[in-house]
Each structure stands twice: as C-alpha cells, then as structure tokens.
C-alpha cells in the first residue's frame with residue numbers, strides 16, 4: 653500500500669469515530685511552532701512559516717469536510733512586532749503572496765475571509781489586497797475563515813471599552829445599558845459564535861493574548877506537534893478529544909437516575 657493510501661485509511665478510521673452531531677461549529681487555532689520546526693531541521697525560521705501555510709490549507713479543507721462552519725487562526729499577534737525585522741517583513745510578504753495566490757480558490761469554495769486585528773501599521777499593498785479579498789468574498793456563506801493579524805485580545809477589549817465610554821459620554825447609550833451582549837456586539841468578532849474548541853500546537857500551554865473574551869468557555873486542546881507537522885489526523889484527534897469533554901459551563905454533570913434528593917448526602 654502506498655504511503656498516501658495508508659494516511660487516507662488512518663484518517664478515514666478516525667473520521668468514522670467522530671459524532672457528526674457534535675462537531676464544533678467554531679474552532680480557533682494558535683498555529684505555533686513554525687520557528688522551532690525549521691531550526692530543528694537546520695533551516696531558517698522563515699521556512700517554517702512557509703510550510704505552515706500549506707498546513708493551514710489542509711486544516712481548512714479538513715474542517716469543512718467535517719462540517720465546521722468557522723475557523724479562526726492566529727497568524728500574527730500584537731507582540732510579534734518584537735521579532736527581528738527580517739522575520740516580520742517575511743511574514744508580511746507571505747500574507748501578501750498567499751492571499752494573491754489563494755483568493756480565487758477561497759472564493760470558488762464559497763468561503764468568506766475576514767481579517768481580525770488592527771491593520772493600520774501594515775503596508776498599503778497588503779491593506780489593499782485584504783480589503784479586496786474581504787469584499788470579494790463578503791456574501792459567501794459556506795464557511796468563514798477569520799485570520800487574526802496584528803491581533804491582541806487585551807487591545808480588543810480596551811478598544812471596546814473606549815467605544816462604549818464614548819457612546820455613554822455622548823448620550824448615545826446609558827451606562828445601565830452596558831452589558832455582556834452590548835460588549836459582544838462591539839468586538840471584532842461581533843456576530844460570530846464563540847469558539848467551542850481552541851487548539852494550540854507545539855505544546856505551549858498558554859493563550860498568548862488570543863481571543864481573551866471569546867475563549868471564556870472554550871475547550872482547550874494542546875497538541876505537542878509543531879504546526880508545520882500538524883495534519884488532518886492530528887486535527888481529527890483534537891475533535892475526538894473535544895467530543896469526550898463534559899462541558900458544564902459552571903453547572904454540574906447531570907447523572908442519569910440520580911437526583912439531588914437521592915444522593916447519600918441528603919438528610
């Protein structure tokens with residue numbers, strides 16, 4: 653059997669184990685480990701970023717196949733500007749190239765693409781291609797791909813706080829009207845359901861300023877695999893793990909045939 657066939661068989665076996673009724677609608681991913689992947693191979697870190705794009709394309713396909721509706725990926729954080737200029741410039745150029753090459757297929761597959769973050773510091777060429785990609789795909793409704801660039805969760809929350817404060821001081825809204833729903837409606841992810849699942853690759857166990865508000869009750873799955881080695885098989889493993897979780901949202905697990913009164917602790 654060819655290697656491709658073996659991989660397909662392995663993926664199909666996992667795919668069959670997935671409960672199609674319990675597929676997360678929205679998956680968020682911190683695509684981490686590109687640099688370490690390249691360094692391990694004796695290559696410049698930029699090779700890892702390049703390879704990472706191919707992985708994103710595969711995971712986008714896999715999540716569509718599974719029936720997910722939204723994928724939100726962390727591509728560049730507000731803190732990533734502290735990296736060497738050469739690496740930052742490479743990433744900006746890579747976003748440009750990838751969008752240019754992929755937008756046709758993204759549109760043909762009826763995927764809507766959205767960029768989440770403060771685009772102000774990016775070069776005009778990138779801003780232009782982002783804006784034209786967003787407007788080209790704005791009416792697509794098969795799938796939503798959110799790409800977080802120059803994104804920071806704290807910055808997003810401060811921005812919303814400022815907007816609401818401004819509306820209060822101008823009299824547009826009353827202070828008593830400020831609640832979670834209103835706050836939500838001002839976020840960059842407004843109108844999008846919170847992610848049920850957050851995947852972080854490369855074994856790091858932190859959020860790194862990603863979607864701080866939106867991840868309040870998301871299930872977290874840490875994969876030890878570096879992003880350039882991540883694949884459909886690893887993605888399906890994350891989904892299966894997610895499906896085994898008991899999402900309590902602060903409540904208690906409901907046990908069949910047991911009521912509070914029946915428990916041994918009741919007097």
Ligand code: IPE
Pocket residue numbers: 683684685686687688689727728729732743854
């Ligand atoms: C994630 O991989 C991609 C970006 C942050 C742009 P890294 O570049 O953080 O790779 P590591 O974590 O250094 O291996």
Ligand code: IPE
Pocket residue numbers: 682683684685726727728729732856858860
């Ligand atoms: C988070 O990864 C940002 C992206 C994946 C774009 P980092 O590599 O920047 O996070 P830290 O520095 O390990 O927390």
Ligand code: MG
Pocket residue numbers: 684685686
């Ligand atoms: Mg990293």
